[in-house]
Amino acid sequence: MESAVRFHDHHLPEVAGSLHEELLTGLTATPKYASPKFFYDRRGSELFDAICEQPEYYPTRTEEAILRAAAADIAEVVGRDATLIELGSGASRKVRLLLEALHPACYLGVDISREFLLESTHRLAADYPWLEVHAACADLTHPMRWPDGLSGERPVAFFPGSSIGNFTPEEAESFLRGLSQLLPTGGGLLIGVDLIKDRAILDAAYNDAAGVTAAFNLNLLERLRREFEAEVEPQAFRHRAFYNELDSRIEMHLVSLYDQAMHLAGERIEFTAGESLHTENSYKYSITGFCELAGRAGFEPRAHWTDRDALFCILYLERAA
Ligand code: AVI
Secondary structure (H helix, E strand, O other), X not given: OHHHEEEEHHHOOOOHHHHHHHHHHHHOOOOEEOOHHHHOOHHHHHHHHHHHOOOOOHHHHHHHHHHHHHHHHHHHHXXXXXXXXXXXXOOOOOOHHHHHHHOOOEEEEEEOOHHHHXXXXXXXXXXXOOOEEEEEEXXXXXXXXXXXXXXXXXXXXXXXXXXXXXXXXXXXXXXXXXXXXXXXXXXEEEEEEEEOOOHHHHHHHOOOOOOHHHHHHHHHHHHHHHHHOOEOOHHXXXXXXXXXXXXXXXXXXXXXXXOEXXXXXXXXXXXXXXXXXXXXXXXOEOHHHHHHHHHHOOEEEEEEEEOOOOOEEEEEEEEOO
């Protein structure tokens, strides 16, 4: 089914040079940080898929259960024949729960992990022969535009998994504002948002017993070695994740086990024992808090669906007139 997917190559992320720069900026800052987008090389995308299967990681199965239960209701609000644009499409698994009910005219998968994107959109095209499938490799942290040649009556973005939580609230607002400006009036956004809850549930979700989240976090250092030719020993760091109640976010860090130096792009980056590299924030919201944020970004909440335990929420937002 090679030819069934239209791939939009001009959406490729920037050349490795600017990624090096971006990495260096974070690694030489105080405190040190790296954008979570660096998790997602092929191995990182596979590990993320494995996280989604862990019993402690409730967001995926909860969101899928909501989508399964609410597919018909969602279709009623969203309407048929849309141009369905999945942002951060990954394995394109969740959208499958909607396709029959929504019956979009066209599907565009957008993801930063090129190989993974191609494989998953090809599988989608093979499984849904009636669907026009497009793929665009893009970095969602940079301004977007839709590729030409998409059919459908109106664009509806689908941003599942609470990936919005990996932006700070300010970044999330500006991301949503950018998105609302790309949508015509009547265009919409179906978005999954992880909700504030008991910290024990949150801490466990990011510290699974099988160590998959730890491997996902540490893969960042493996990737620095593989792809960015960094000199670094991943086993000289440990995974740390905890809920920061004050900021309503999970923080993930890689903590240096002892004094050491990493070399990247000609720079020597010193770590003292116990020093941490902040690799991810995963913000949690209340439904009202998220609706207010989306409102400031030019969206009007139309409907939302949640599970019985209020762990996770899917909202449908329309671009305000
Ligand atoms: C992709 N994103 C929404 C996940 C999250 O929960 O923030 C990434 C993740 N990090 C550790 N586990 C999962």
